[in-house]
Structures are given as structure tokens and as C-alpha cells.
Amino acid sequence: MPRPDGRAPGELRPVRITPGFIGTAHGSALIEIGRTRVVCTAMVAAGVRPWLRRSGKGWVTAEYGMLPGSSRERIERPGPGRVNARASEISRLVGRALRAALDLTALGENTITVDCDVLEADGGTRTASITGGWVALARAVADGQKDGRLPAGRIITDQIVATSCGMVGGRAVLDLDYAEDSRAEVDMNVAMTAAGRLVEVQTSAEGATFTPADLARMPALAGAGCRKLARLAARAVRSRTRS
Numbered sequence: 180m181p182r183p184d185g186r187a188p189g190e191l192r193p194v195r196i197t198p199g200f201i202g203t204a205h206g207s208a209l210i211e212i213g214r215t216r217v218v219c220t221a222m223v224a225a226g227v228r229p230w231l232r233r234s235g236k237g238w239v240t241a242e243y244g245m246l247p248g249s250s251r252e253r254i255e256r257p258g259p260g261r262v263n264a265r266a267s268e269i270s271r272l273v274g275r276a277l278r279a280a281l282d283l284t285a286l287g288e289n290t291i292t293v294d295c296d297v298l299e300a301d302g303g304t305r306t307a308s309i310t311g312g313w314v315a316l317a318r319a320v321a322d323g324q325k326d327g328r329l330p331a332g333r334i335i336t337d338q339i340v341a342t343s344c345g346m347v348g349g350r351a352v353l354d355l356d357y358a359e360d361s362r363a364e365v366d367m368n369v370a371m372t373a374a375g376r377l378v379e380v381q382t383s384a385e386g387a388t389f390t391p392a393d394l395a396r397m398p399a400l401a402g403a404g405c406r407k408l409a410r411l412a413a414r415a416v417r418s419r420t421r422s
Contacts, residue, residue, distance in 0.1 A: 206319030
């Protein structure tokens with residue numbers, strides 16, 4: 180059965196990364212994967228949380244959210260006493276993934292906050308947030324080192340990108356859009372380095388169980404997609420567009 184948009188099983192949707200999308204942020208990027216669009220910003224601040232003080236280490240944290248009009252049904256804004264469990268879980272995922280990209284000791288006692296705001300959701304918003312978040316993070320570090328807010332040295336030690344894959348109609352496919360994600364038998368999100376080392380894998384059987392062979396096929400697809408994303412993200416970081 181062909182995919183809804185005619186893509187091959189191992190084909191990503193069209194990807195575009197626009198660095199410096201928010202001029203007031205220390206680092207920023209708009210990432211577009213198909214119709215999914217996420218604005219990622221990174222801001223550097225001196226100091227760390229109390230449990231890290233006098234450790235010599237910095238911290239990276241992330242916040243993820245969907246704008247009210249990003250889905251077919253309006254997304255409620257968070258308010259007093261309301262906790263969005265999904266947004267909190269994705270925020271923690273993005274933060275964990277991005278911390279794997281840095282030497283926190285080299286960062287010094289500074290905090291970088293990466294905000295990922297979904298403009299339009301058509302599947303894969305959490306993985307797009309990781310990829311776009313890394314671009315914003317890397318550009319914020321470069322900006323901070325340039326003006327002396329961050330110490331010199333090798334703070335960014337790796338590149339982190341992410342994509343989704345899954346089993347749809349009994350076959351493994353890469354980069355699920357919403358139409359595929361909503362009927363997938365198995366859903367997997369993979370974050371990895373540019374060299375192919377795994378950072379995090381989230382997998383769940385949505386509509387059917389799956390075999391160890393299926394489990395092996397999906398990361399292989401994800402790896403091919405992540406290699407392409409890594410090239411695009413690295414190019415965005417090197418761009419002279421002002422962040």
C-alpha cells in the first residue's frame with residue numbers, strides 16, 4: 180500500500196531549516212518537516228540551579244509547547260494549576276537529548292534554555308524539536324563565546340538529531356506524518372548523534388505487537404534519516420544568517 184504522500188518507505192518529508200529565525204534570541208531556528216513547523220530558540224543565562232552551584236558545571240533545559248492553532252482542535256494554553264503531561268514529557272525528552280551534545284563542565288555555571296514552540300503539527304513535532312533545538316543551541320553557544328558570556332573552548336561536543344519511524348500496514352516506514360502516525364501499529368522516536376550513536380529510543384506498540392526483526396529494521400531506517408538531517412542541521416549552524 181503506497182504512503183499517503185507517495186514517499187518511499189525510507190524517505191523523509193521535505194526538510195527546511197532556517198537559522199536565525201528569531202533575531203532577538205541568542206540562537207534560533209525554524210525547522211519545517213513536511214507541514215510540521217517548529218520554532219526553536221536558545222537563550223543563555225549566567226548561573227545554575229541550586230543543586231549545581233559550586234559544581235563547575237552548567238545545564239541545558241528545554242520547554243516544549245504547541246500554539247493554540249497548531250492543531251485542528253485548539254490547544255489550550257497552560258494556566259495556573261494546569262499541567263500538560265504530554266508537553267512536560269516532551270520537554271524532558273528534548274532536554275535530555277540536547278544535554279548529550281555538550282560538555283557541561285566546559286559550559287561553566289551557565290544555563291541554556293531551549294524553547295520549542297510548535298506552529299503547525301503534522302506528526303514528528305518532538306523529533307523536529309530535538310533537531311531544530313540543537314541548531315538553536317549550537318548557535319547560542321557560538322554567540323555566547325563570541326561576546327564573552329560563555330567560556331572559550333569546546334562546549335559543543337556532538338551533534339544531536341532525531342526522527343520518527345514505525346510500522347504502518349505491516350511495513351517499516353520513516354518519518355511518519357499525522358495520517359500515518361494515527362494508524363501506525365508501532366511508533367518509534369529515535370535521537371542519535373551524527374556518528375550514529377543512539378541517545379534515546381522511544382518505542383511502543385500502538386495497535387499490534389511487533390517482532391525483534393521489526394525492532395531492528397526501524398532504527399536502521401531512522402539512522403538513514405538522521406544522517407540526512409545531520410547534514411542539513413550542520414549546514415544551518417554554519418550559515419552566516421544572524422541568530
